[in-house]
Amino acid sequence: MIQVKQVNHTFLIGKKGKEKKVPVLKGLSFEVNKGEIVAIVGKSGSGKSTLLHTIAGFMSPEQGSITVNGQETANLNETERAAFRLNNFGFIFQNFQLMPGLTAFENVELPLKLKGISSKQRKVSVGQMMDKVGLTEVGDHYPNELSGGQQQRVSIARALITNPPILFADEPTGSLDSETEQDILLLIQNLNQTLGVTFVMITHDEEVASIAHRTFKMHDGELVKGDIR
Amino acid sequence: MLFKDQVDFVRQHIKKNKLRVFMTVLAATMGCAFLIVLASIGFGIQDTMRKEILQDQAITEVEVYPNENEELNLEEIKSVPHIGAIVQRTSMDVMTSFHLEDRTIQGNLQLTDMKEEEHSNLKLTEGRLPQDDSEIVVGYHFAQNLWTDGERAKVEEGVEEADIPKGYEKSIIGKKVSLSLQPYDANTAFPEQWEFTVVGVMDNPAKDWIVDQSILMDKLWLPELTGSYEANAQQVPENFTYTTTKIYTSSLEHVKSVTKDLKDMGYNVYSVSEQLEQIDVFFMAFKIGLIFIGTIAILISSIGIFNTMTMAVTERTREIGVMKAIGASPKLIQRLFLMESAWIGIIGTVLAVIISYAVSYLANWLLPMVVGAALGEDEFSDLSITFSLIPWQLVLLASAMSIGVAMISGWRPARKATKIDVIQALRQEL
Numbered sequence: 001m002i003q004v005k006q007v008n009h010t011f012l013i014g015k016k017g018k019e020k021k022v023p024v025l026k027g028l029s030f031e032v033n034k035g036e037i038v039a040i041v042g043k044s045g046s047g048k049s050t051l052l053h054t055i056a057g058f059m060s061p062e063q064g065s066i067t068v069n070g071q072e073t074a075n076l077n078e079t080e081r082a083a084f085r086l087n088n089f090g091f092i093f094q095n096f097q098l099m100p101g102l103t104a105f106e107n108v109e110l111p112l113k114l115k116g117i118s119s120k121q122r123k124v125s126v127g128q129m130m131d132k133v134g135l136t137e138v139g140d141h142y143p144n145e146l147s148g149g150q151q152q153r154v155s156i157a158r159a160l161i162t163n164p165p166i167l168f169a170d171e172p173t174g175s176l177d178s179e180t181e182q183d184i185l186l187l188i189q190n191l192n193q194t195l196g197v198t199f200v201m202i203t204h205d206e207e208v209a210s211i212a213h214r215t216f217k218m219h220d221g222e223l224v225k226g227d228i229r
Numbered sequence: 230m231l232f233k234d235q236v237d238f239v240r241q242h243i244k245k246n247k248l249r250v251f252m253t254v255l256a257a258t259m260g261c262a263f264l265i266v267l268a269s270i271g272f273g274i275q276d277t278m279r280k281e282i283l284q285d286q287a288i289t290e291v292e293v294y295p296n297e298n299e300e301l302n303l304e305e306i307k308s309v310p311h312i313g314a315i316v317q318r319t320s321m322d323v324m325t326s327f328h329l330e331d332r333t334i335q336g337n338l339q340l341t342d343m344k345e346e347e348h349s350n351l352k353l354t355e356g357r358l359p360q361d362d363s364e365i366v367v368g369y370h371f372a373q374n375l376w377t378d379g380e381r382a383k384v385e386e387g388v389e390e391a392d393i394p395k396g397y398e399k400s401i402i403g404k405k406v407s408l409s410l411q412p413y414d415a416n417t418a419f420p421e422q423w424e425f426t427v428v429g430v431m432d433n434p435a436k437d438w439i440v441d442q443s444i445l446m447d448k449l450w451l452p453e454l455t456g457s458y459e460a461n462a463q464q465v466p467e468n469f470t471y472t473t474t475k476i477y478t479s480s481l482e483h484v485k486s487v488t489k490d491l492k493d494m495g496y497n498v499y500s501v502s503e504q505l506e507q508i509d510v511f512f513m514a515f516k517i518g519l520i521f522i523g524t525i526a527i528l529i530s531s532i533g534i535f536n537t538m539t540m541a542v543t544e545r546t547r548e549i550g551v552m553k554a555i556g557a558s559p560k561l562i563q564r565l566f567l568m569e570s571a572w573i574g575i576i577g578t579v580l581a582v583i584i585s586y587a588v589s590y591l592a593n594w595l596l597p598m599v600v601g602a603a604l605g606e607d608e609f610s611d612l613s614i615t616f617s618l619i620p621w622q623l624v625l626l627a628s629a630m631s632i633g634v635a636m637i638s639g640w641r642p643a644r645k646a647t648k649i650d651v652i653q654a655l656r657q658e659l
Contacts, residue, residue: 058554058651079558086556097551097655101245111555113234158555 001166001198002032002055007064009050024050025061026221034165037192037199039212047221048202049170055200056089056168057081069165086114090159090197094171096151098143098158104150105130105139108157115162125161133157133187149180156187160197169201173208185211230561239568242541250573253537257577258584260530261631264523265585265619268627271516273593273618278508280615282501289313290349291476291488294497301474301496309490311483312476314348316341319451319472323458324411326418327444329404332375332397336367337443338408340451349477351445356402356429362449365406366429368441372401401427410454412462419461423450520626527631530577531638538570538642542649549646550654559647566646570639574632581631582624589617 007028012019024047032038042048054061057073066073068088076084091097098107105126112122130136133153143151152172159167172188173181189211191197201212209215217224230238243250295301306315318339325338343359351358351366359365373396376384380394404427411418425446434441451470459465478487484502491498542549549562596616 053652056554079560082553082556082558085554089556091554093655097547097554099548099551101241110552113238114230114552114556114561116231118231119234 001034001036001069002200003065003067004031004051004055005029005065005067007051007054007061007066009054009059009061009063011050024221025054028064028221028223030216030223032198032200034198035192035196036214037188037201037212039201039203039209039215040218041203041206041209041215042218043204046218048218050221051218052168052170052200052202056091057085086111086162088164088166090162090164090167092152092155092159092167092169092172094174096143096148096155096175098151098154100143103140103142104135104146104154107143107154108161111158111162126157129157129161132160132191147180148176149183152176152180152184153187156184156191160191160195163195164197166198166200169199171203171205172201173205174203181207230557235561235565235568238565239572242545242569243572246541249537249540253533253573254577254580256530256533257527257573257631257635258580260523260527261578261581261627262584262588263526264520264630265581265623265627266588266617267523268516268519268623269585269589269617269619271512271519272620272623273589273615275508275512275516276618277615278512279505282504282508288481288501288505289478289484291478291484291491291498291500293474293476293491294499296495296497302494305494306476306491309487309494311479311487313479314345314477316345316349316475316477317448317472318445318475319448319470321410321451321454321458322413322466322469322471324413324418325444326409326411327371327375327406328409328422329375329397329401329406331377333378333381334371334375334442336371338446339443340446340448340454342448343445346445349475352432353429354432355400356427359428359445359447362447363425364428365425366431366445367401367427368431368443369433370440371427371430371442371444372397374440374442375401401430403427410458410461412458415462419457421457421461423453523627524630527634531634534570534573534635534638535642537573538566538639539645541569542566542642542646545646546649546654547657549649550651550657553649553651554655562649563643563647566643567636567639570643571632571636573639574635577635578628578631582628585619585624589619592617 007025008023009025011022011024013022014020028051040048040051050059053059055066055068055073057076060074064074068084071084073081073084098104099110102110108126108129109122112125117125126139127136130139133156135150135153135157138146138150141150143154146154152175156172169188173184176184185208188199188201192199199212201208203209293301293306303315303317306312318341320337320339324335327334327336347358353366354369356366375397376394380396384393405424406427407422407424409418409422431441431443431445455465455469458469476487476491478484481502484500488498488500488503552562553559593614593616597614
């Protein structure tokens with residue numbers, strides 16, 4: 001489903017003219033299979049977020065290729081990448097990244113609006129999805145009126161509403177207490193089993209990584225350990 | 230994204246910053262209204278001057294004068310294309326008195342070709358044009374200046390305006406009037422009298438101060454009237470008759486070509502369109518100047534729009550980042566921001582147009598009274614002076630400029646929004 005081959009990337013750090021080259025991804029190669037939950041773990045600064053941003057198409061790698069569902073994504077322009085993300089990816093962020101001016105329902109509805117789905121169809125789809133993630137009661141609440149767990153559920157519902165084959169999660173439980181964390185992890189497992197969605201998670205939490213079918217450990221931009229299970 | 234959803238999206242964001250958007254709309258409104266009202270003064274004064282010129286002259290009318298000691302060659306003039314009528318009116322150097330019962334008037338007798346008068350669309354307020362040479366048409370003030378000798382003597386002594394005799398108050402149509410001739414240097418009129426039936430009354434002259442007591446009579450009478458003069462006074466003086474020639478073109482657009490053709494024939498020509506053309510050129514420059522000044526106001530208001538949109542983009546950086554992350558294309562982001570600035574421009578323009586019409590209406594109603602009061606002339610407020618006129622072309626031009634400038638102001642912030650880096654935006658604090 002996802003093939004990462006010899007991906008290299010360098011950041012330029014420092015004042016203009018006196019920049020220092022810092023390699024963040026060093027010849028990474030791995031594959032993610034359909035229906036898998038893959039966790040990428042590592043310390044801060046290990047390059048795991050950069051790797052996720054590269055696969056998700058938020059940035060292009062300097063070298064190497066990334067193929068998703070047979071499509072080479074590194075060569076796409078920004079508009080093509082946006083369309084590719086809309087049709088293939090869902091995103092769950094550590095701090096939820098909900099639109100503060102939109103209700104829970106409207107936040108979940110947003111990707112469908114971007115796809116140009118009619119309001120009638122959207123109402124049905126969002127209603128079903130809210131039910132699936134247990135948010136039926138809070139559809140008309142604004143994000144600041146929801147608990148952290150509820151906000152993350154809204155974020156998951158928004159990520160899944162377009163039925164993407166791949167879902168990226170960046171520290172999905174990083175802002176949650178341990179009880180809510182368990183709820184969210186169960187939900188992810190449940191969605192993976194029932195919908196067959198492929199999950200690529202970034203975490204530094206071993207417990208979160210424990211729900212993954214495979215775990216890649218990163219250190220200084222390199223994969224130091226893979227296929228734990 | 231469906232267009233309806235895009236509009237909803239923009240509406241939601243505008244709602245969030247009501248006060249800031251209101252102030253920006255206000256600035257756009259003031260800029261656009263200033264342009265419209267300022268330019269409307271140019272249009273208004275031009276309209277007043279055009280009306281003033283056109284009041285007493287048909288726009289299709291072309292006056293032709295021969296050169297000194299020359300005559301007009303009517304056959305040659307007739308050959309000019311698009312001529313509708315050639316009206317030649319001849320007056321005589323003699324007092325022409327008309328009598329009805331015990332009333333008399335010294336009218337301005339003009340001998341003409343009734344057929345040509347008909348073709349020139351001579352306007353009557355009452356009655357019809359003559360069908361034979363015993364019928365005449367009289368000026369609008371003919372009847373009210375038909376005074377008895379007593380009334381005339383009273384007027385000559387001097388009377389208040391309200392005491393001026395009303396003249397012949399019954400309808401003059403169908404009445405028989407008699408004509409007598411009297412040289413200016415003689416004390417009595419010639420014994421001959423001719424009787425005519427009044428069948429029509431000409432239109433009231435547009436200018437209030439014109440008193441029309443003319444009489445239009447068939448030109449067939451000229452030899453007889455001249456003959457009578459000759460018989461009584463032994464000889465006819467040089468320049469006894471004086472003829473004016475007016476040409477009426479078949480339609481407005483031919484005035485220019487007919488004027489040119491006649492000039493090419495060597496005649497002296499005057500047409501109102503020539504005068505209007507000169508006025509139009511002057512006012513075109515005047516209006517361009519006013520519009521230029523008004524445009525500066527629009528440009529100043531555009532700074533407000535630019536600031537508002539830049540603030541909007543900066544404030545929404547994280548939201549734009551999320552939108553881009555979940556699949557919004559840069560083009561869509563740009564369009565949403567352009568729509569927002571266009572909305573500000575459109576609402577500002579609509580309000581500006583409404584306000585401009587109100588200001589224009591008020592100015593036209595109030596200013597004549599204010600000026601009249603300041604000058605101490607009551608009549609001033611009665612005059613139909615247009616101080617401000619807003620034609621649809623001005624509305625269209627100002628709207629296009631205002632909305633266009635609003636969109637251009639929003640262009641750079643919108644471009645900035647498309648360039649927002651997703652990763653940086655997502656890292657922003659909530």
